[in-house]
Amino acid sequence: MRYVILRDDDTCALTPVECLETLYRPFLERGLAVNLATIPNVRSDVFYPKGPLAGQPEGFLVAAKDVKPGAYPIASNTKLVQYLRANSGFKIVQHAYHHEFVNGNPEFDIHNSKDIARRLDRGTEHLAEAGFQKATTFVAPYDLITRESYSELAKRFQLISTGWFQLSRIPVSWWPRFLLRKLTRKNHWRVDGVTLLSHPGCLLSYHRAPETILPAIKKAIQSRQLTVLVTHWWEFFRTGEPDRAFIEALHDTANYLANAPDLQVVSFDDVATGKVPID
Numbered sequence: 001m002r003y004v005i006l007r008d009d010d011t012c013a014l015t016p017v018e019c020l021e022t023l024y025r026p027f028l029e030r031g032l033a034v035n036l037a038t039i040p041n042v043r044s045d046v047f048y049p050k051g052p053l054a055g056q057p058e059g060f061l062v063a064a065k066d067v068k069p070g071a072y073p074i075a076s077n078t079k080l081v082q083y084l085r086a087n088s089g090f091k092i093v094q095h096a097y098h099h100e101f102v103n104g105n106p107e108f109d110i111h112n113s114k115d116i117a118r119r120l121d122r123g124t125e126h127l128a129e130a131g132f133q134k135a136t137t138f139v140a141p142y143d144l145i146t147r148e149s150y151s152e153l154a155k156r157f158q159l160i161s162t163g164w165f166q167l168s169r170i171p172v173s174w175w176p177r178f179l180l181r182k183l184t185r186k187n188h189w190r191v192d193g194v195t196l197l198s199h200p201g202c203l204l205s206y207h208r209a210p211e212t213i214l215p216a217i218k219k220a221i222q223s224r225q226l227t228v229l230v231t232h233w234w235e236f237f238r239t240g241e242p243d244r245a246f247i248e249a250l251h252d253t254a255n256y257l258a259n260a261p262d263l264q265v266v267s268f269d270d271v272a273t274g275k276v277p278i279d
Contacts, residue, residue: 002227010099014042093135094138095140106140110146116148165181177191187224195272206238217229217256226279
């Protein structure tokens with residue numbers, strides 16, 4: 001049996017319900033879990049600090065054009081919270097705190113342990129205020145996590161989902177297990193009671209031609225026992241209008257996942273609690 005986790009990043013108080021419904025109704029109808037990496041207290045005034053997008057608002061702000069600058073806790077969008085709680089196929093994962101940049105770096109690509117702990121604890125509080133259960137899993141913006149952040153995350157979460165792992169970024173006490181993982185060529189690993197899952201890049205991305213997405217997903221799934229598929233809801237509406245071809249590629253993926261033999265779609269919770277093996 002092979003397993004797939006679908007991870008959609010950046011759901012927040014500024015996410016329109018209609019966007020999630022358009023994207024994920026085919027998954028929900030088929031009983032496929034959709035793990036929403038949810039920003040607990042999103043800022044509406046986050047701009048890319050550098051690179052080709054410098055000065056432009058973060059992509060997840062596509063539907064927040066008339067929103068005043070400031071922080072918006074997830075509970076402030078009652079329509080969204082009610083929708084998520086009414087659809088049990090959505091699984092809430094903690095993603096960042098404000099999803100802002102700190103001195104030009106993504107929120108958990110920083111070294112101040114006290115500030116990291118504050119952001120994590122306040123984020124958990126905001127999700128609880130919206131009526132969500134404590135998340136087993138954490139996702140960092142841009143998959144960038146410092147050693148200090150890993151240490152604080154390990155105190156609070158059972159599972160960390162990210163893109164890759166570097167010796168220079170993980171706690172020193174994790175090094176032996178990390179090196180063993182490298183020698184055995186494992187995609188995922190466990191250390192000190194924490195499960196660490198990697199993913200094969202953002203295969204569900206508008207940067208890819210729609211017709212190439214499903215073949216790439218099938219190839220990735222066949223190369224590992226557990227595959228984390230990552231996407232971002234706002235990419236499908238990045239221009240303000242739905243990208244029909246991209247959405248169709250997502251829905252084709254739902255059909256494939258629902259009907260492929262010896263394939264099961266699971267949640268991060270299933271892995272964190274040991275119901276699903278990681279290798």
